[in-house]
Amino acid sequence: MFDADAQALRERQSDGDYLLPAYDDWCFSRIPGTVADLLGADAGPRLPAEATADYDDVSRVVVFLVDGFGLAQWDGERDRIPFLREFERTGRVTPLTTVFPSETAAAMNTFHSGALPSEHGVVGWNVYDPDADEMFEALPFLRKDGTQPERIDRADVADCESVYPDLAAAGVETHHVTPFPSEETVPHTYDPEDLSTFSDAFAEAAESAADPSYIFAYLPQTDAVAHGEGVDSEAYRETAAETFARVENAIATLAEATDEDDAGETLVCLTADHGLVDTDPERNPDLSETPFDLVSDLRTLTDGTPIRFSGSPRNVHLHLRDDRIEPVSDLLTTELDARVFRKREVLERELFGPAPSPTFERRLGDLVVVHRDLGVWYGDEEPGNLGFVGMHGGLHPDEMLIPFATATLDSLR
Structure with a gap:
């Protein structure tokens, strides 16, 4: 299901040709608090309750963050990537705004801390x-x-603390599937230049995580290709297709590693740190x-x-x-x-x-x-x-609007 409030959010946050962040409610900055809340922890403000109203008794949350794959990109690739259509059919896609600036350095420091750019200073x-x-x-x-x-010092680049100690204190085990190691979580690294390595890293996380757990998987490939080739390019489309093929495979791996009785307690989320605009x-x-x-x-x-x-x-x-x-x-x-x-x-x-x-x-x-x-x-x-060609960081609606797509694992089997 595609949430009908997309146009309402766009109209409410519009300022002429620009679109402003919805910090008070439907914002990317509230995803970490939402994940924590679903798992019984407190890590700051969460999205409005209706964003996850359909999900009870969640014991595992898996977030796939595809860098630069905003709502406009989701809409643009839906017809070419059957997985996106199937995810819409079985789950829901809720539009959010990202933070300003709509770029990875600011947004990802927010994602790992819940702190806004005005607080962390990136x-x-x-x-x-x-x-x-x-x-x-x-x-x-x-x-x-x-x-x-x-x-x-590197530790002083962002003036904030991560959410992961709060999750650990609440008994939540956090695993990161990323191209770089994470000191505060269980790391599962892969080579970003070779997406085939993502599958093994994710399988390791899925098999080893003990619930309640949070698995975060970061895929930067679409953003990297868009910079050089643009969103409206064959290279971008091929990379997006390969990326979501890996995500679909990872969800299948997750299903194999999860008892059938527990699949309804596993929430799968797809999101992005920002969208893109072709210059x-x-x-x-x-x-x-x-x-x-x-x-x-x-x-x-x-x-x-x-x-x-x-x-x-x-x-x-x-x-x-x-x-x-x-x-x-x-x-x-x-x-x-x-x-x-x-x-x-x-x-x-x-x-x-x-x-x-x-x-x-x-x-x-x-x-x-x-x-x-x-x-x-x-x-x-x-x-x-x-x-x-492809850029982000500004206030264009195609940069600012992102998907927060959710579905239970049993519905995706």
Whole structure:
């Protein structure tokens, strides 16, 4: 069943051509609290009760998170992937918004903690922390030259605590099937370049997890292909088909490892951290060129390096010299089909969420630029980013709306 409230959510959260996060109810940020609640634990706010009203006595939750496979992508691939249609028939697909920014570094820190970006302070893929005098990529925790930051610890990238100690305290065993190890859960790693390795890693988790349990499986392949080829490409369609073939196989493996009497107590969920929008690399604006030439307007690190890298091309944080904030805002508003948010407006509108932490406030740009449907970045240093087709991070409905699809294991047999 496809939840009929999709259009209502879209209309309620729309702001012109943009779509704002539904932090108070139907938001990605509430998935960890929902999983915990279903398993008898408390890990923060959950989705409204009707999101899981059909599911009682759950002893195992399995979440497959397909990176970048938003609601628009689900709709676009439904006719080509029978598994999606079958999942809709047997379960339900509830639309949610993701957080802002609609990108993996921010969203996944939220997913593992329940904290909003305004709390954990990961403002995008790229982070500038003035206290540390560092610019770095949040998830790989690397500078642009490939070295690790020296003036900030990895543990301080996100100002939050994970939900997994709370789950463990409630007796819930958590397993992660991901391309990278997890220190706070039982890890089952696989090679993201070879999806065939996912099947063995998931089988290991399914066979070893002792209920009550939570199995989280992360698949980043569709997002990676979309950056280079776009959503409307054969490469993307092939990768999506292979990804969901692996998910379907994993569910079959889960069914084999589960007693028939327990299959009704196992809840299977499919979701995404964000959706995608195809940009036009020929038109993606370059902030280092005319008419912008913004590099000289930027503040610098103590060594004189301009602070270019903060946010992402769909969520650009500009850390500007004080006398350049007003003129740069006017220039960008005139030249771009974009929302140019002042810092005060970001905080007043709670764009990244309420209750901003000191970590978030110091990392927030003087201006935050969100183009309607293009990527905006610095071609002098990272021309490849302007060459991406599929992007995310902004407030386009195709980036912001995601599925939260649920079904019991016995209904999927």
